[in-house]
Amino acid sequence: MYLDLLAALESSWLGHVGRHSAWLYTAANLLHVLGAAFVVGGIAVFDLKVLAEHGKHAWQAGRYAIPLAATGLALQIPTGMLLLAVEARALGTNPAFYVKLAFIALGLINVALFHARFGSALRAGALPPEARAYALVSLLAWIVTLLAGRMIAYL
């Protein structure tokens, strides 16, 4: 099922265009690095603010850092799909890619739970101390995601 999906992605129009356009593939590569910097950078600034001041004033950083991270994620999804489509069957079964997917899932679940639990407290400037656990998980999840992504080329 998963392998069929990878094969379909690889033989799709996206895969074909990715393999044959030197410019598009190179642009996707460049933007995927930029998007990673936005995601990890934006998230790290916010997480550090949550950790450092026990959640006080976290929204001061969050109102800039969260849109930056979201912009990064918006870059990562289309560029990542293109980069994957080029060699989906090989990349999709790379051990580092599995690690990357697992930590993306952890990061997304973590951010969804954080905002569900503390969204209004965050905007009111009164994050409770237990919010710090989410900041730690977030830092770990997105840093490992970035490192695992880069490791794909070496495994």
Place this chain on the structure above:
Amino acid sequence: MMKYPLFGLFFSGALLTGGIAVAHHGWGSYDAGRLVSITSNIQQANWENPHVMVVVAHENKNWDAVLAPPFRMSARGLNPDMIKPGTSVRLEGYPSTRTETEIRAERIVVGGKSYELR
């Protein structure tokens, strides 16, 4: 370090990930200690991302040679017409440690001119 718990956290993170950085010695697994030289006509060429690939004959076998990404190939002055099937080329590269008949080409000599690929 107790005074700066965040510094401590990142410092230990850096130590931990430093181990991964050490393993960062090149893509795939190629034996950089053994340079293989192949002179052959091109049997087949795929000018595609992520790397241009050609098939060449060497010691009665077909070998896959991984060249550079198309963008770099063009930047170094190569184009698809220069490596069409039937063209005589010389390739120098490192053999794969996983696939017996594969090399990662460091340079290609075509039309009397040598092009560096790394």
